Amino acid sequence: MIDYVAMAEMIRGWVEEAGDILRESLADNSIKVEEKTNPSDLVTEMDRFIEKFYVQKIQEHFPDHKILGEEGTYDTFEDLKGFIWVIDPIDGTLNYVKQKRNFCSMLAVFNDGEPVLSFINDVIHEELYEGVKGHGVRCNGHLMEPIAEHPISEGLVSINTRMEMRDPERARSIVGDSLGVRLMGSSGLEMVQVISNRISAYVTTPLSFWDVAPGMVMAAELGLKMTRPDGEPIKLLENNPIIIANPMAYEQIIGKFSN
């Protein structure tokens, strides 16, 4: 039996250290930025530095584990056997650059294709979320409560900008049924809002696997539904559009995608 709680304890230290490095990096006002695919897809020196930091820790302690990282670190995956680590060193790099807040650093661990551990560090707000299969979700060590079911009419929703642009009818239909929109601009923090019941649903166009992977074990532990909008499970290691919501709101939103 693998002791996921002990494993989480060690990883937590790395994630905290990465958070400290990121916080300090904002103090010196000289973030070096490059565009990746377009002006809103950025990479900084720190994205690469933090990914490298995690990779070194993983390789030191778990030399036979495989790694998928946003900034180019990846092994070949012939199947989902064994341990796979998914790294998003800075999720919300645009916020990191423009806002110096509202970004997070994330890790997710899969064992034989099953999500078993994940970490989302809301660095500036100093909130570290940690999900451990079978042991719930903690924020800064405090166990979080399962989310009570409620319809979208009783909650706020988050819909990413691209969905608003490309699928405006459906976006407006979801928003119109809700109490309003909130959008932070980091998929990790958007998932954290749902996990914390501060928003009731997060709906997006396809995102990279590292953007959504950490939500999976947390959603499962708190009784939330998290799938692709066609109701199919998240496809591991691939790009996925997602819905994450409490079961009642989830059914309402899924219904809007089936017709």
Added chain:
Amino acid sequence: MIDYVAMAEMIRGWVEEAGDILRESLADNSIKVEEKTNPSDLVTEMDRFIEKFYVQKIQEHFPDHKILGEEGTYDTFEDLKGFIWVIDPIDGTLNYVKQKRNFCSMLAVFNDGEPVLSFINDVIHEELYEGVKGHGVRCNGHLMEPIAEHPISEGLVSINTRMEMRDPERARSIVGDSLGVRLMGSSGLEMVQVISNRISAYVTTPLSFWDVAPGMVMAAELGLKMTRPDGEPIKLLENNPIIIANPMAYEQIIGKFSN
């Protein structure tokens, strides 16, 4: 000559005290909520309590000043002569209730129709913004820098949910020119994002005067433009749709409303 700096110093103490009360109010988990005009327009005991707290302070120190408050405190205004105080005890009450964060407490002071002082207290993030005519804007005592002009293509934008629902073509046009949308769900905090250069523009359907008043002196002090979307000045004591942005982004957005 009225010493606005000395006046601001006294008011700051009240706003800090109101922030402490609001922070404590979230600890006991028993917020009493009523609907006002619709399910997303809420009022809590604390809205009323904080408004009363400000009114008592104002009446004690400035008995001849007039007051406009969100929760029903208002004098009759035959003209804009003399001092008028505008109170929004909790801006973002829906966030206060659903998120226990992302709300603020705001005050604005006008003298003979001119905005002279304002306060926006981002209570949970412990950031108190303070604008004093002729003396700039401070966040927790630190003087803020004027915003460098830049086009919307280089920044993030905030557009309120109602505008997205009622004027989707224009909303999408603005969003499409920008790097993306962010939305906190509190007009006060939305204005704070622009004032801090974390977003480049905030565009909304008509809001109550207490929702927008505190932005006026801050925008003026930092070189931002803030008007109605038809380019007309904000109408004092009335409901106003607004644009607040750096001059370059402002001109681009205004252009979308003129055709």
